[in-house]
Amino acid sequence: MHDKILILDFGSQVTQLIARRVREAKVYSEIHPYDCDPDFIRRFIQEEGGKGIILSGGPNSVTQGESPRAPQIVFELGVPVLGICYGMQTMATQLGGAVASAEALGKAREFGYAEVRAHGHTELLKGIQDFATTQGHGILKVWMSHGDSVTTLPDGFKLMASTDSCPIAGMADEARRFYAFQFHPEVTHTLQGPAILDRFVRTICACRGDWVMGDYISEAVARIQEQVGSDEVILGLSGGVDSSVAAALIHRAIGKQLTCVFVDHGLLRLNEGAMVMEMFARNLGVKVIRVDAEHDFMSKLAGVSDPEAKRKIIGKEFVEVFQTESAKIKNAKWLAQGTIYPDVIESAGKGKKGAHTIKSHHNVGGLPDDMHLQLLEPLRELFKDEVRELGVALGLPREMVYRHPFPGPGLGVRILGEVKQEFANLLRRADAIFIEELRNTIDEASGQSWYDLTSQAFAVFLPVKSVGVMGDGRTYEYVVALRAVQTQDFMTAHWAHLPHELLGKVSNRIINEVRGINRVVFDISGKPPSTIEWE
Numbered sequence: 001m002h003d004k005i006l007i008l009d010f011g012s013q014v015t016q017l018i019a020r021r022v023r024e025a026k027v028y029s030e031i032h033p034y035d036c037d038p039d040f041i042r043r044f045i046q047e048e049g050g051k052g053i054i055l056s057g058g059p060n061s062v063t064q065g066e067s068p069r070a071p072q073i074v075f076e077l078g079v080p081v082l083g084i085c086y087g088m089q090t091m092a093t094q095l096g097g098a099v100a101s102a103e104a105l106g107k108a109r110e111f112g113y114a115e116v117r118a119h120g121h122t123e124l125l126k127g128i129q130d131f132a133t134t135q136g137h138g139i140l141k142v143w144m145s146h147g148d149s150v151t152t153l154p155d156g157f158k159l160m161a162s163t164d165s166c167p168i169a170g171m172a173d174e175a176r177r178f179y180a181f182q183f184h185p186e187v188t189h190t191l192q193g194p195a196i197l198d199r200f201v202r203t204i205c206a207c208r209g210d211w212v213m214g215d216y217i218s219e220a221v222a223r224i225q226e227q228v229g230s231d232e233v234i235l236g237l238s239g240g241v242d243s244s245v246a247a248a249l250i251h252r253a254i255g256k257q258l259t260c261v262f263v264d265h266g267l268l269r270l271n272e273g274a275m276v277m278e279m280f281a282r283n284l285g286v287k288v289i290r291v292d293a294e295h296d297f298m299s300k301l302a303g304v305s306d307p308e309a310k311r312k313i314i315g316k317e318f319v320e321v322f323q324t325e326s327a328k329i330k331n332a333k334w335l336a337q338g339t340i341y342p343d344v345i346e347s348a349g350k351g352k353k354g355a356h357t358i359k360s361h362h363n364v365g366g367l368p369d370d371m372h373l374q375l376l377e378p379l380r381e382l383f384k385d386e387v388r389e390l391g392v393a394l395g396l397p398r399e400m401v402y403r404h405p406f407p408g409p410g411l412g413v414r415i416l417g418e419v420k421q422e423f424a425n426l427l428r429r430a431d432a433i434f435i436e437e438l439r440n441t442i443d444e445a446s447g448q449s450w451y452d453l454t455s456q457a458f459a460v461f462l463p464v465k466s467v468g469v470m471g472d473g474r475t476y477e478y479v480v481a482l483r484a485v486q487t488q489d490f491m492t493a494h495w496a497h498l499p500h501e502l503l504g505k506v507s508n509r510i511i512n513e514v515r516g517i518n519r520v521v522f523d524i525s526g527k528p529p530s531t532i533e534w535e
């Protein structure tokens with residue numbers, strides 16, 4: 001059993017970052033809604049290895065009406081508790097301190113960079129600072145985002161941190177090991193955030209650092225073996241990171257009891273089908289059924305140019321093909337999916353006590369009820385970066401595991417308007433050239449390739465023709481656009497400022513090597529107002 005940390009979520013946008021930072025300290029953590037059953041919390045701590053609790057930030061104000069509170073049991077189990085932002089305010093309120101709103105204090109709300117002075121020589125901050133003032137006070141550079149502030153410390157607490165505008169920016173009751181900060185140690189702008197969270201989980205909570213991928217594999221393998229026994233499992237392989245890592249892990253556990261179904265809808269990237277077969281069937285010896293459904297998809301898409309209609313057709317056809325193939329595997333009892341932890345958190349109804357619903361994989365719809373399949377989701381507790389680490393540890397090529405995301409409808413949303421096989425063939429080749437050059441061009445300042453410096457990059461096919469001249473002849477051919485973005489979360493994105501030489505080389509190569517394309521343009525739109533994909 002792992003030592004672990006319970007994170008109670010009060011609805012902050014950055015709660016997931018707390019879990020990630022804790023896991024980076026090699027300690028397993030789980031996020032649950034703030035109003036989960038007190039009995040669940042008791043079991044988590046007393047029976048399942050829980051060593052501490054973190055209360056996240058959130059959008060509410062404890063000064064107003066029916067705002068959320070931590071279940072009182074959090075403060076009664078004898079384990080360390082760390083409150084962050086709203087978590088600090090509810091801790092203060094529940095333990096007898098006081099909180100006031102910015103309006104009541106006649107102050108502005110505070111967002112952004114702040115310098116916090118450490119006080120009280122607490123165990124949590126001992127030796128952690130960004131610099132010291134000339135008077136010898138330790139200062140932390142942090143990120144603040146709050147309206148309310150704690151104005152009176154609860155009994156037993158002492159001051160742990162302060163700023164000019166927020167006199168109680170941190171408080172501690174070291175006898176009970178309760179700590180709280182008004183600032184956010186989980187965001188990257190708080191430079192010592194990782195050190196503070198590491199100190200909390202490893203020293204204050206005394207968790208062993210036992211969350212390491214190598215060990216995780218043997219545990220996960222044992223768990224899958226126990227769950228599945230001698231049953232057969234089906235998995236829809238898309239070539240994406242999550243389904244690939246799930247396949248490699250399950251194969252490690254049960255070998256030939258796993259059958260993967262790989263549907264090639266004709267809208268994949270250059271050589272993608274061959275690559276998937278090479279990697280799984282040939283190298284790893286996984287049983288993979290490759291369904292060549294290009295013709296079916298293309299005929300269903302003929303004459304359709306509306307983006308939403310295209311997406312619906314591709315999604316529906318995918319489910320049908322997958323169902324037909326899966327139904328042929330008679331003994332299957334399990335459907336494996338590459339669901340990862342952010343999917344689980346997103347689909348857990350906020351505020352609904354522990355109700356976790358399962359988000360269906362974007363590529364693989366449900367299977368007919370009469371197949372009576374149970375779901376096997378071995379990546380449910382992992383974040384994307386952990387899935388990647390696991391993939392590498394399982395022997396998948398690094399290059400594949402760190403690939404940019406690729407949408408379920410594939411090139412179908414990168415060929416504007418009607419999808420034709422001819423267009424897909426041109427686009428595949430142009431896209432491959434773009435990606436190859438991004439991989440091969442190293443940015444001198446960072447030493448990284450432009451592929452790694454961009455979050456997503458691809459070519460888009462524009463079904464318009466323009467005039468060109470090649471050799472002595474006039475050409476009248478199609479246009480491709482290059483799209484490259486940088487983003488943390490894909491909700492907003494900046495267009496990547498690729499070097500002109502790189503763009504020039506890509507354009508030259510595409511026009512020279514891909515007959516049928518005589519013009520290349522570069523997309524310089526941000527999201528919003530544009531989206532990353534063109535359709």
Ligand code: XMP
Nearest residue numbers: 362405406407408409456490527531532533
């Ligand atoms: P947009 O175009 O909305 O894309 O800015 C944001 C991110 O989502 C990906 N995307 C999809 N992924 N199925 C997927 O699995 C889809 O239908 C889909 N549409 C967009 C897109 O590639 C980008 O990473």
